[in-house]
Amino acid sequence: MRARVVLAALGVAAVAVLAIGRVAPLPSPRPSAVPRAAAPPAAEATPPSRPVDPEGLRDVFRFAEDPAPADPLEPGPPGAETMRESPPGPVGPRLVGLVRRAGRLAAALAADGEVVLALPGENAAGVTVLTVGEEGVLVRHPDGREELLSLP
Secondary structure: OHHHHHHHHHHHHHHHHHHHHOOOOOOOOOOOOOOOOOOOOHHHHOOOOOOOOHHHOOOOOOOOOOOOOOOOOOOOOOOOOOOOOOOOOOOOOEEEEEEEEOOEEEEEEEEOOEEEEEOOOOEEOOEEEEEEEOOEEEEEOOOOOEEEEOOO
């Protein structure tokens, strides 16, 4: 029984080899009637090198309509101090979300890189939370002024 299966497999393989051998090769493309110009040698194709002007190069990290970066501050006359703008101080906490906690709506306040949850009446992020609602959170700052924080 095994001999018959092996002989049948060999017969199928032989027929496949004969069939593959009789397939005609694909015709090669015919040359066109117009002769092509010979390609120039690589040495002639490269333009002569010239020095590159760095001022004429485009800064790919800046849009054309953006102003050029300002020159660094030069020191003033001796004894005069240059005034630099200081970064604005923290304006207080930001409302970053609303969370349900113990069945009540709590405010998620972000200040100094930390997020704190606070219910009405609790102190968090340097302010006292007065009310929390879907439209925003009313807080009282230490100086007594009240501010309504809304979601971004």
